[in-house]
Amino acid sequence: MAARDKHVNLGRHEAGCRVCAHPEREEIETQWCAWANTSELAKQYGLSRNSLHRHTLALNLRERRAKNLKAALERIIEQADVVTVNAGAVVAAVQAYAKINSAGQWVDRTEQINLNDLFARMTAEELESYARSGQLPAWFENVTGGTPIDSQEDKADAKVEQNQQETD
Numbered sequence: 196m197a198a199r200d201k202h203v204n205l206g207r208h209e210a211g212c213r214v215c216a217h218p219e220r221e222e223i224e225t226q227w228c229a230w231a232n233t234s235e236l237a238k239q240y241g242l243s244r245n246s247l248h249r250h251t252l253a254l255n256l257r258e259r260r261a262k263n264l265k266a267a268l269e270r271i272i273e274q275a276d277v278v279t280v281n282a283g284a285v286v287a288a289v290q291a292y293a294k295i296n297s298a299g300q301w302v303d304r305t306e307q308i309n310l311n312d313l314f315a316r317m318t319a320e321e322l323e324s325y326a327r328s329g330q331l332p333a334w335f336e337n338v339t340g341g342t343p344i345d346s347q348e349d350k351a352d353a354k355v356e357q358n359q360q361e362t363d
Contacts, residue, residue, distance in 0.1 A: 203253045213242055214250035227251060228260045230267035262299030268292040308339055 209215045214223060223240055227233065227247070237244045251257055271288040296302050313335055317325070321332045 205253070208250075208253040212250055212253070213246045217242070223247070224254075224256060228256055228263055228266075230260065230263065230270060264299055264301075265292060265295050268295070310339075313338060 214220055217223060217240060219240060223236065223242075226236055233247055234244050236242075237247045251260075268288050268291055272285065272292065275285045294302055314322075317332065317335070321335075324330055324332075
């Protein structure tokens with residue numbers, strides 16, 4: 196039986212636990228659950244790393260800490276301008292942060308679009324237009340989140356046309 200599977204006698208734990216007896220116990224637990232470094236936290240409060248480790252196991256604080264993964268990622272993101280990190284690490288932390296909901300759960304947001312289904316929804320006129328000009332209907336691009344192939348050129352052309360109309 197693994198140590199984490201054993202039932203902990205809280206009375207016995209509290210009687211001998213230096214963290215439980217510490218006057219700043221609540222603050223220690225709060226900081227640990229907010230992903231403070233275990234070794235540094237133990238040193239700051241005059242505890243051993245092992246006693247803090249045993250305390251977190253006995254009171255099942257690891258589950259609370261795991262749900263607070265956003266706090267760990269916030270620490271990484273906040274340090275981006277202070278420490279030498281590569282851009283990839285910061286982007287990875289931000290991406291991970293965005294996937295954690297308010298309950299601390301990891302949510303992988305994926306979306307799949309079946310293009311065959313979209314083409315099947317097109318009318319005969321839309322299919323003919325697409326075959327002739329390669330132009331997809333506006334609703335198609337809205338559904339897929341796509342942009343026109345030459346969207347930047349289209350914007351530039353529209354700006355030129357607008358300037359010409361203003362000078363006429």
